Amino acid sequence: MPLNTAAVEVRTAITRVLASWSGLVAEQRGTAAPRREVPALTGFLLRHLDWLSGHEAVGDLTEEVAGLMRAAARVVDAPPERSLPVGACRTAGCGGTLVARSVRDSGTPPEVVCTATPAHRWELHEWLPKDADQEPGPQDADGDALHAAAAATSLWLSATDIARLWQAPRGTVYRLASEKGWRRRSRAGRTYYHAGDAQRSLAERGRRTGS
Known part of the structure; x- marks a missing residue:
């Protein structure tokens, strides 16, 4: 089966961005960082969503996540x-x-x-x-x-x-x-x-x- 390189690239980008923000939360809140896996990273960020919503960088977080969602949608909706x-x-x-x-x-x-x-x-x-x-x-x-x-x-x-x-x-x-x-x-x-x-x-x- 041919490798879908676009999907791999988007998934890699999602993991990298979520891990970056999870690292920031873990460092500033003094807690252990989650496993570098998308479900674990997403769950970790959601648990700290109230704290993130008041952070000065929340605008950047929102922009990056929105960009990842658009990129993922392009891969999912792309013609085979x-x-x-x-x-x-x-x-x-x-x-x-x-x-x-x-x-x-x-x-x-x-x-x-x-x-x-x-x-x-x-x-x-x-x-x-x-x-x-x-x-x-x-x-x-x-x-x-x-x-x-x-x-x-x-x-x-x-x-x-x-x-x-x-x-x-x-x-x-x-x-x-x-x-x-x-x-x-x-x-x-x-x-x-x-x-x-x-x-x-x-x-x-x-x-x-x-x-």
């Missing part, structure tokens, strides 16, 4: 993100992993993003090789690292992968693969389709339906 690992980042000196990623109901096509450096990103059609069987040559290696990496990766996806990335019913994927003659390969008894063919067909379908 789908991702599929496609290999190591090919940007020189970067040790991150590339994932093909899409956000449901966003209206934007999938893109390839580095998990370590989000600035390393490309739209999926930029990442895909024009010819799935091409090999990166000297010109690719020297002048176009992106297409060299794409050719080396040769992105082939299962019908399930395609349905997940483009939020399309699997029946539609199989139908388009047959109608449009998508290139395919078999590995260990499973069929994989060329992602470039899927990209073109599903983009055309989206334009016709207005999605």
Whole structure:
């Protein structure tokens, strides 16, 4: 299951802020600080709410907690993100992993993003090789690292992968693969389709339906 980094970051921020205010209360009231866990920190602050309401910094506390609530709401209400690992980042000196990623109901096509450096990103059609069987040559290696990496990766996806990335019913994927003659390969008894063919067909379908 893909890690929801936004949720992790918000939870970390919540823990940090609550622990900071709990530390202030414990120090100024001469009491033991609670465990560094959100339920314990929240309960501790609520028990000292009357004292906090009269503290000179109560405005800052209120502002920080409100900000955390907004951040948490954005994570909870965000459209589900789908991702599929496609290999190591090919940007020189970067040790991150590339994932093909899409956000449901966003209206934007999938893109390839580095998990370590989000600035390393490309739209999926930029990442895909024009010819799935091409090999990166000297010109690719020297002048176009992106297409060299794409050719080396040769992105082939299962019908399930395609349905997940483009939020399309699997029946539609199989139908388009047959109608449009998508290139395919078999590995260990499973069929994989060329992602470039899927990209073109599903983009055309989206334009016709207005999605």
